[in-house]
Amino acid sequence: MTSDIPTMLRLHRAMFLAREIDRVEQDLVKQGLAHFHVSGAGHESTALIADYLGQQDWLHLHYRDKALLLARGLPLVEFFRSLLATGPSHSAGRQMSAHYSARELNVASMVGPVGNNALHAVGNAQAVKFHPDSPVVICCVGDGTTQQGEFLEAVGEAVRTGAPVVFVIQNNNWAISTKTPGQTFFDLPTGPAGSFFGLPIRRVDGVDLAATRAAFESAVTHTRATRGPALLLMELERLSDHTNADDQALYRAADELKSGKSRDPLEAIRQSLRESQMGDAALAQLETSLIAEVAAAVAEARREAVPETAGQAKAPYPPEFAHAKEYRGDAKASNLTMREALNRVLRDQLAANRDVHLLGQDIEDPKGDVFGVTKGLSTAFPGRVRNAPLSESTIVGTSIGRALTGQRPVAFIQFADFLPLGFNQIISELGSMYWRTDGSWQAPVILMVSCGGYKAGLGPFHAQTLESILAHVPGIDVVMPSSAGDAAGLLNAAFQSKRPTVFLYPKSGLNLSDRRTSDDTAKQFVAPGKARAVRQGNDLTLVTWGNPLTQSLLAAETLSGAGAELDVIDLRSISPWDEDAVLRSVRRSKRLLVVHEDNHTAGFGAEVMATVMEKAGLPVSARRVTRDDIHVPFQFERQIDTLPSYRRIMEAAAALLEFDLAWEAPKADAGPAAIAAIGSGPADDEVEVVELLVKPGDMIKTGDLVAVVEATKAAVDVQATVTGKVLSIPVEPKQKIAVGAPLMFVEADASVARQQATVTAERIDKAILKRRGAPQPAPVTIGRAEVPVGVAGIAGITGGRKVHNADLKGNWQTRDAGDIVKLTGIESRRWVQPGETVFSLAVSATQKLLDEQQLEIGDIDLVIAATGTPDVITPSLACRVADAVSTAGRASLPAYDINAACSGYLYALANARDYVTNNPNARVLVVTSEVLSPLLDQNDFNTAVLFADAATASLVQGPGHEQPTLFTFAQPTIAGAPESGELLSVPRAGEGYIKMNGREVFADAVRAMSATLTSACAAEGITMDDIDLMVPHQANQRIIDAIARRSGRPAHSIIRNLGNTSSSTIPLALIDALPTTKPGDRLGLVAFGGGITYAAAIATVGSER
Template sequence: MDRDQLLVLYRNMLLARGIDRIEQELTSRGEAFFHLSGAGHEGTAVLANHLTPEDWLHCHYRDRALLVARGLSPRTFFDTLLCNEFSPGSGRRMSAFFNDPKLHILSMVTPTGNNALQAVGAAAAIKQIENTPLVYCGVGDGTTQQGEWLEAVGEAVRSNLPVLFMVQDNKWAISTTTQGKTFYSLPDGEQATEFFGLPIHYINGTDVVTANQQVGEIVAEIRATSKPALIVFQVERLTSHTNADDQTIYRDQDDINEAQINGDPILSAKQQLLAMGFTESELKIILAQVNDQLEAAKEEAFAAKTPLTSLHASKQHPVEIIHPSKEKFGSEDLPQVNMKDALREVLKNHLLDDTRVTLYGEDIEDPKGDVFGVTKGLSTRFPGRVMNSPLSESTIVGAAIGRAMVGERPVAFIQFADFMPTAYNQIVNELATIHWRTDGQTSTPVIVMIACGGYRPGLGPYHAQTHESVMAHCPGIDVVMPSSAHDAAGLLNAAFESERPTIFFYPKTLLNNSAETTSENVHEQFVPLGVARKKRSGRDITFVGWGNTVSVCEKTAEALEQAGIESDVIDLRSLTPWDQQLVLSSAEKTARLIVVHEDNHTCGLGSEIVATVAENAKVPVAVRRVTRPDTFIPCNFENQTEVLPGFKRTLAVAADLLDVDLDWEEAPEKEAGVEYIEAIGSGPADESVEVVEILVQAGETIECGDPVASVEATKSVFDITSPVDGVVREILCKTGEIVKVGASMFRLTTDSSIRPKPITQEQHGIPILRRRKSENTIVLTPSPPERRAFDVGLSNVQFHKGSRLITNEFLLGDSVDMTSDDIIRRTGIRQRYWVDQNEDAISMAVGSCQKVLEQEGLLIDDIDLLICSTTSPMSMTPSMACRILNGLSFGKDTMIQAYDISAACSGYLYALQAGYDFLQSTPNGRVLVTTAEVLSPLLDLNDFDTSILFGDAATATVLYGESHLERSAAKLHRPDLSAKGEDGTTLSVPLRNSGFIQMKGRRVFQEAVRCMMSSLNRVCSREQFQVDELDLVVPHQANQRIIDAIQHRISPKVFSNIANHGNTSSSTIPLCLSEILPTAPRNETIGLCAFGGGFTFGAGIIETL
């Protein structure tokens, strides 16, 4: 080092010492509150002579002179001391901790040693860059006992990474002496010469000239070899640990004095400058210049303002990341993939599109490709970017943070959520805080992917936890947990796009779930963060779940549906941020909320959700949580099913909340002497297995332990063996077949005593639910005194059907594949009526209206409102109602209200409600309701499944206000209606001459039964009686199977005339009433329910008079 270089170094050391002096003065006067000195450590500044702009520094908190030498201004030190608006973290960091991305100074850590793993990650990211940059990692001697520092050195050695580890040894860890207590200072007084194979370079940090030469040589070697180096930089601590410490309490005064005399690198540098020819006066001038510079910087810092308070710890999302409208779905028309394959494809696409993306975790390289196969094939395609890590979660996450801080987009894999706590320090203290503590100057877009959850045999207390509440509690990170392949793909794409730290939990039991697949174009799918997904809509109760518990919520909702109870099922999927608006609006609507989660009860995320609802709901909401009790998850699977929230417990809680009686019908016992061999998987992610080879034949005698089939699962190919001696009576699978885990593959007869099989799924039996009247009914709002609703009556119904009788035989023609009986078995329809060329919807509607007016002794001028329900309008303008009115007026200028209703097959009930509401304001009025349905021209006769269903008919009904109630055949209660949006892919009726009716029968069946039952229960509940108290139920006549399904769920007789008319859309219910009302006894209560495209649905009640 020449005299000019030494003078620059001397000046930087003086600046650092002067900063310490002023900070100490200010804290002593109460103008600042925390000071941590670097006095005695200034010799580390020699490193700056050998660094390039491409090098990165992850400094020790006493590296103050090195920071000055790197270019950090004195003003920055004082801004940080005073926590003002210009400090690097906008007042968020304590005064000893800095960052400056332009100077490649990484955000300094407060938990000592946390920087070491990050330095290793940064070094891995820059190793291949030109100019051979390195990463400096400074720590104190006490820090070397931190496990993460030891891990970092091991990883740097193992991976040959260009890291300069500098241990600044001042022999103290606050008040604890470190001599004889470190890896290099041994208990017997000797000094170690190497560590993990690295030579230990001991450098006297008080002799800056010699230190400069030694450090330069070591740095040059790192650049030449790209391997790490380890320096023990021996210094003295010349002050107390901080302004809050008094070293005289624990440190001998002679030791303190000796350090001041012989351990000050500034005094040593001064002596060497004097020896080089500088004079005392020249050095005093430099000192004065330094002091003037520092005084000016201090005053500038005092002039700065207090920073604005920020209430956010994370980078704020643009609207494209969080708005519900930005969700992009897959397509049912494309090949489907499960969650595992969807995750792999998303990762592959981002590896292709962005060279900054890397994957790092245990066992993720081929041939293993992750223990669940999520990364299978990726390391082969992207060598060097998909990498196995050491068995250390803290190393995985810490290194990923380092990679992110220097510009990469790392994905860190933690094999099981149970092992996440070993990385908790790096996640919570570093990953979560860096954006906040640097005021956005540094970001760490790390995605931590974690397999989680239970619900599979073979899992136990360290392979079955989720820990999402721990992560969700931490500000600064997003937390997600998908339950479907689409959500997995969409949320992972969102995590990449958000560039925020993300904890991505994925339930391992759902990885191969064939029921929740998505299309293979996963790169196009997107799920906005903080937006939940409503899986099912209802008005009686809200379920909120995520991950594995979504299916529990759905199964519970399906069971409640049998009792006609509607459920909102919300898959939260994004846990931080979470969709407060959707949950709150649903809870306010249903007044009942159950949150179901795997994590344990106390302080689980469910607590936050119900507290938020309790604080913000505008109506009373009854809340419950179904969670894992405050215990751990046992390996015994029967015990596990009782500990984790399951169907039985969730349904019981829901039944209690809904005032529903719940009983359980036990499953039938197995046949004596018969044993079934079931499919098993090789791991907890196996939803199904493929039969590779069947090893036995029907009739063959086998022994316990004999292999019966070879199957392929996600982890391996293996043999399934017989659990008993016996004879194979039936083979229930075939080679190449995909068999669900738990499904029977072989039926055996046996004389052996059959040991009970281990439980592999929750044992709950069949639920029997029955609504009960309760005094505890939740009332959303106090019911103010209201006037009595006016009664509304309903006349007998008249109708006009198409004149062409269409039999099944006519539709079958010359077909030999199906008979009329086959159609009857599938639909219940024997015949239907279609219009001929001289008929249309208007003529039939006019005809039926004329009949009902004549029946009731009325003229069209006696009618106050005409409503036409139609799915097949002949024109949009004029409306069908106006055209029918024209047909009824016979040229007269009749003036009444008239309009159409388009609510598909539910249109009659929609029209009844509109008429009922009109008559509340006009109790002496009359409403003419007509349904006009001509569907046959919209049928594709080549689409046999649809064309056999529909017929043509029009009907007419008069509704009477209370003043004319005596003329009515029945009293009408106000119908209860609802709808939910559908894009038309399930059921659509096109405009005339623009296509044909299209329908997906299975989906329609499921929705129709569910919606009609729930609507019927709802209207009965509102009218204060049970469905079973009805005398008759008239459902929309869509298909006899739907009618039978409703009959199976309730005890009253369900009326059907579909055999003679087919499905005539909104005309079906009035056609039924045309048969029922003329002969019905007085005081019978009849329930009406309908379901139609859209989807629309509803129910009503009439009482015969």
């Protein structure tokens, strides 16, 4: 040992405190105040290594390393916080007490599966190898741990890559109750080994402190200088039971236990201090003071509260996710396949962030991944796109280690079938890192995994998806795109989210030409947990993801021809998944079909169905179409039988929709034989013709080389499958054709038997459908008076041009801006600017509402548009708006317009309430849109100063939705006094101007609105005195003031800066008024409009105003 007194005192402090912590922990367990204890007695000399470490160094430690943790600087109280599982502990009470972590000290989090830390340590070391301050990584394990595959792989990887990690093996000859001598790589049945994977085994007696100090210094110095690994074996004694749940006297001989006490490193440091002239009294005094420190730490920890919650398994998404708009590329400029889109995103991320590293088997050029996903990347980014050893646990484990340092590793797993080889790291480490450290550590590894079948050449161990098993792991996101735009958007989101993500990409979809995306992949974004409505309908909800989307869409198209419209939802994200989108759809259709490629039993479809049954709130008919509970066969036709096929999906859907289904097989083709294009592997859907080696008229025989095509991964020679005469060649060089499409047609020699054609696609028979009965599931009926109908949201848009009174005063010699305010209350109004129309304003308001409510038009059951200024008669404004906001082709829902002029909003609410009363689970979109400014005679003071342009959208819903409402409303009272237009008329565009008899309109409006609102109150059994606030049509301020005086109730006004926007005034006023109200307030909505029309409704403010 050294004669340096401060060094010996520092070492004694760490070792004695560790031993005292053990003693106190044992007492607390015996008192029932703690529940688990692991002793480090006999292993305290590992603390010696701390003297050779700097702040830049990293530690992946063993659960007996209390003394080393203390020497590194872990606060004493932290041991008891962990023991007692207090809220302030490093894990907020989640980790078992012996599994420590200290982000600020570069001490990585420990877990129960020993040996996992070795791969992290190697990845950690690989990440910091070239840092200028030459960090080293310490990895401590026990002798039992060295038999774990993870540890053996870690040493091999460290040697292969020259990682600066020092492996410290603490050999006490016991793995709990199993003796290890003669059973480890360093202690073979034939005797001690001198090296492992070519790495010298440095041996030291851990009780000999001087020798141990020298060994640590040598190993750390060597690794820091050479940037390569070292392996140090410490011989130690386990001086205590394995844990409080163990009694080593049951399996260790008494004389062995007695002799072991002589090998105590704490006694060794005490003896060194005595030899340095410290007397027993001084030493006892010192240790008494240390005991007091431990007691104080225990008392502090015992005063701390327990954790309030068990925490969240996943880190929250970045705040910008809440406002990010989905973008899947420009459909008009789509030229990148999924493979190309993934490659482009990875290239962009590598270019933008030097911390991004790719690791996987065969991902370097020239191969660039077995499916070509990484083609060109290792050439463009040498050293950051690397081939990995043939070990999934090494790929995942070292990637986690890299992520702990701040790198952004992307780990490639060639086939999902190989994921189980890395499941230990995925389940125990990747999924738990954030949670078990209370967010101190994160491991944002992205696992890129090809998956699925539906291709000839695949079979068992090359065709699984395994998403249900992955979704079962807390703490990781699991996604599976089915198109290039979804793939690019989800991968960009995975990089931004910084959550560990398993990115499953269907290999059969990598090169699909009909699911391409545009070149602007850097802008594409799809939030995890958001499904996509691929097709809209109300008769059946079909939920799927990945490969089966193809078969599902084909089935939906077939059923549409028979009169049944399917809502096809591509889940895209498995964990998290979009419960709301599925529930909204099922509440409309009342039928659910879930289609997935994973196993039937405990497949994720069961989770979807269970959630629907728990939360839908109404009876639902449901079925699943899945892979059978067998492995995927190699023979392609049997593979299709096993997987969800078009035929099986049709049969399930037909049963749910009450169709009789028969099949008509295609007629056999007796024509010439075809020689088809082939690919280089299962991922190829399309090839390019490079060379045609025959011409029409040539005679060929089976096996002749007839063409060369270029596939994804290689050029492919195409041989003749038939003997005969070439009749025609329908392709040319440089032409791209689908795999399986004919390259040439041959008149077969009848005397030579043809080879049996290879089946590479599902045979699509003709479906003959006959409806047994109309698909009319009985809605849940609730009596009219009992149905609470409300408005869940309102969005408004005004014209883009602000027009002040001063801008208008020049039109009249005897009027000024003040006169306008005095007579109307209006200071400015909003008129449309060039490019804005009644349609564009309506679309903007509708899209704004849908975005705010996180809905799509497929979630809406009816659209009603109120407008007195339509720009087109047919199609209606409602139909055009529904079409414009649809993201999945033509929407399937009723939509119509009404014209009640300024009363239009309340008339529309009356229609919406009728619909929802009969369909309590329905949602109705009420749109108002008016563009009046182009119809104004600028020389007519009565109209030119009043009218303005705006649109609104309101979401009306019944009780079948959990979403709260801004207000509920009673059945509106509608009335009128029809007239010819002498009082008020609005012409068609280009056929004149708005005309209004202002004096008579004023009198009629005040009288009619007061009377109509009184009638609405009477219908609800209340009086005007019960109204807390009137929200009248904003015709002009004089009318608003007059009805307020007549009723004695306050009236809300927004006309000053908006003008009279006809049917849009009440919803715009509600947007402004609701924040000033309180739950339970009664509102009187009342309007007067051309025609003449009147309407009023009583609304009650909800809790979400």
